[in-house]
Amino acid sequence: MSEGKSYQDLLVWQKAVTLTSDVYKTTGFFLDEEKFSxxxxxxxxxxxxxxxxxxxxxxxxxxxFGHFLSIAKGSLYELQTQLIIANRLDYINEQTLNELDSKIVEISKMTSSLMKKLN
Incomplete structure (x- = not known):
C-alpha cells in the first residue's frame, strides 16, 4: 500500500465502480418479477x-488488503456466473454478456496482479 494515496486512485477500484454502474443499468431492464431475486x-x-x-x-x-482483494475476486466470479444465468434466461443478450464479462476478466486480472504485488 502506498502512503498518501487513496483507494479511489486505484485503477482497479475505478474500473470496478464502472462495472457496478453498468450492471445496475443493465438490470434495470429485467422483468419486474425478477426485481427481488x-x-x-x-x-x-x-x-x-x-x-x-x-x-x-x-x-x-x-x-x-490482500484478504479483501480475494473476497472481491470471489464476488467477480459470482457476478460472472449470475450474468451467465441471466443470459440463459434471456434477460440479457450475448453482446451485453460479453461486454460485462470482458470487464470482469480485466478486473479479475488486475486484482490478481495487485494481490501478487502485496505478497
Missing part, C-alpha cells in the same frame, strides 16, 4: 467488488 443478487455481487477493495485498503495492512 436474481437482479438483487447480481447487484449485491457487483457492488461487493469495489466495496471490498475500499474496505481492504482501509484496513491499512497488506495482509488485510
Amino acid at each position: 436474481l437482479t438483487q443478487q447480481i447487484k449485491r455481487s457487483a457492488v461487493s467488488v469495489p466495496s471490498n477493495i475500499a474496505e481492504g485498503w482501509g484496513r491499512n495492512t497488506d495482509r488485510s
